[in-house]
Amino acid sequence: MPVAIITGASKGLGRALGAALAERGWDLVLDARTAGALKEAAAELSAYGTRVEALVGDVTDAGHRAELVAAARGLGGVDLLVNNASALGAEPLVRLEGLPLEGLRRALEVNVVAPLGLVQEALPLLRASGVGAVIDVSSDAAAEAYGTWGGYGASKAALDQLSAVLAVEEPGLRVWAVDPGDMATDLYAAAVPDDDDPRPTPAGVVPAFLRLLDERPASGRYGAPSLLEGR
Template sequence: MPVAIITGASKGLGRSLAVALARRGWDLVLDARSGAVLREAVDEARKYGTRVEALSGDVTDAAHRAELVAAARGLGGLDLLVNNASALGAEPLVRLDALPVEGLRRALEVNVVAALGLVQEALPLLRETAGGAVVSVSSDASAEAYETWGGYGASKAALDQLSAVLAVEEPGLRVWAVDPGDMRTDLYRAAAPLDDDSDRPLPETVVPAFLRLLDERPDSGRYAAPSLLLGAR
C-alpha cells in the first residue's frame, strides 16, 4: 500500500485528506501537536482498515521529524509527504506595524524551516519510490496583499519558492504547492475571529483537488484548488 506523511493532521484539511487517503487504502503517518485530538483523527482513518501511525509533537523539532520518517520507513516507504502544519504568527492576525517579531519567527519556523527540514529527512525514502510526491499547502496570501496577513503570507510565499526550487532540483519527484482557497477551519477562526465564516466551504470539499493531483500527476508547480476542482472527477 502507498504511504503518506501528513503534518497538522488532527483537524481541518489535514484530517480530511488523511481520511480520504485511508478510504483509498493508503497507510498513514499523522502528526499534530495535540495528542488527544490526533487520536480522534486516527480512529476515523482506521475505520477503513489501513495502518495509521500517530506521532504527536512539534514539527520544528528535528527529532520529531526524524520519528515521522522512521515511522513511514516502518510501513514500507514513503510515497507522499504533505507539509500542512501551519502557524499564523499572531492570533488574531495584526498589521505589520504590530506583528511581534517572535510571532513572525514562529511562522517562518513552522511553515518554512520545519517543512524544509522534513523534506530533507524524507528525501532518501521519496527518491526510492517511483512517483514520490511532496505537497506543500500554500495560501492565496502568499501571492496577494491582504491587510493583517503579511507575516503569514510571507512565510507561505517562502514555502512556495522552496517548493519551486525543490521541483527543479528533484526532477524525479512531483512537487506541488497547493493553495486550497477559502475554508472554514480553526486556523481561519484564530486568524480572524470576528469574521463570519459560515459561508466558507468545509475542508473536505477541497480534498478532491488534492486527489486529482495524485490521480493525474501533472507537472510540478503551484496549483489553486478551485481550478483543480473544476476538472476533478
C-alpha cells in the first residue's frame, strides 16, 4: 500500500485529506501537537482498515521529523509528503507595524524551515518510491498583498519558492504547491475571527488534492478552485 506523511493532521484539511487517502487504502503517518485530537483522528482513520501511525510533536523539532520518517519507513516507505502544518505568526492577524517579530520567526520555522527539514529527511524514501510526491500547502496570501496577512503570506511565498526549486532539483518527483483557498478551519477563524462569511469545508476541497494524485500533472503551483473546476 502507498504511504503518506501528513503534518497538521488532527483537524481541518490534514484530517480530511487523511480520511480520503485512508478510504483509498493508503497507510498514514500523522502529525499534530495536540495529543487528544490526534488520537481521535487516528482512531477515525484506522476504521478504514489502513495502518495509521500517529506521532504527537512539533514539526520544528528535528527529532520529531526524524521519527515521522522512521515511522513511514516502518510502513514501507514514503510515497507522499504533505506539508500542511501552519502557523499564522499572530492570532488574529495584524498589520506589519504591529507584527511581533517572534511571531514571524515562528511562522517561518513552521511554514518554511520545518517543511524543508522534513523533505530532506524523507528525500531518499521519496526518490525510492518511483512515484514520490510532495504537496506543500500554500495560500493566496503568498501571491497577493492583503493587509494584515504580510507575515503569514511572506512565509508561504518562501514555501512556494522552495517547492519550485525542489521540483527543478528533483525532476523524478512531483512537487506541488497548492493554494486550497479560504476554508472553514480553526486556523482561518483564528486569523480573521470577525469574518462571518461562509467558507468551503476542508472535505469539499480535498477532491482537488486527489486530482493531483490521480493525474500527476507537472510540478508547479496549483489552486484548488481551478482543479475543482477541471481547468
